[in-house]
Amino acid sequence: MIAVIDYGRGNLGSVEKAFERVGIPALITQEPRVVDDAEAVVLPGDGAFHDAMANLERLGLMPALRRALDGRRPFLGICLGYQLLFSTSEEFGEGRGLDLIPGVVQRFPPGRKVPHMGWNRVEHGGRLQLLADIPDGAHFYFVHSYYPVVAEGAGPVSTAWCEYGARFAAAIERGRIYATQFHPEKSQRWGLRLLENFAALVKGGG
Numbered sequence: 190m191i192a193v194i195d196y197g198r199g200n201l202g203s204v205e206k207a208f209e210r211v212g213i214p215a216l217i218t219q220e221p222r223v224v225d226d227a228e229a230v231v232l233p234g235d236g237a238f239h240d241a242m243a244n245l246e247r248l249g250l251m252p253a254l255r256r257a258l259d260g261r262r263p264f265l266g267i268c269l270g271y272q273l274l275f276s277t278s279e280e281f282g283e284g285r286g287l288d289l290i291p292g293v294v295q296r297f298p299p300g301r302k303v304p305h306m307g308w309n310r311v312e313h314g315g316r317l318q319l320l321a322d323i324p325d326g327a328h329f330y331f332v333h334s335y336y337p338v339v340a341e342g343a344g345p346v347s348t349a350w351c352e353y354g355a356r357f358a359a360a361i362e363r364g365r366i367y368a369t370q371f372h373p374e375k376s377q378r379w380g381l382r383l384l385e386n387f388a389a390l391v392k393g394g395g
Contacts, residue, residue: 191215191391192227194254196244198269199233200374207374211381213388221253229391230257233374234269235332238278238294241269242286258289258366263390266368268333271361274368275337290361291340301354304334311359311371313349319360319367320349321386327379329359329371336370365390 193204193215201217208215215231216223224230232254234241245251257264258274266274275286278294286294297303308328313320320327336357339346344363351359351370360369367387373380 192224193217193231198236203374211385224253229263231265232270233267238280239284271368291343316347330375
């Protein structure tokens, strides 16, 4: 079973239904014990970075979330749930993230419409397990105003890239930690294929 963490942010029902479509049960939960007992954990989300961190603390989910990020189980962060993995965010003044991936979340530079909303190409070069059997340059659905910048010397992080006024990390993998800036649950064929790949990693032990 996959635990989908509910901290008041995100398209939880869409994520749950997408996993149902690829044949793996997912449970939306605010219970730390359920997160601890799950085979894998998903952190979706949209909205404000600071509010998300505050909600995780207020709901008592932070210790279970940090245990889910210890590398022993597959973990998938989606959109805001991806950004929270980074050290800091510039959104509404600097705020601290989970600091799992060294780097900063920053606003798109002037000159492009913000938020970045709609379909865009993701270049992965065959480097990510999460994107196995998905064409390099396949389109995925994005909705975001900020994007993460992986710090130099961040360690072994595999990256897929997108261009929107800046070249940014659209997806990353580090060990059993997987994360996407785009929404696979809204990305139709290739989004479902990505979730199938994640489900296979869960069933295969990550």
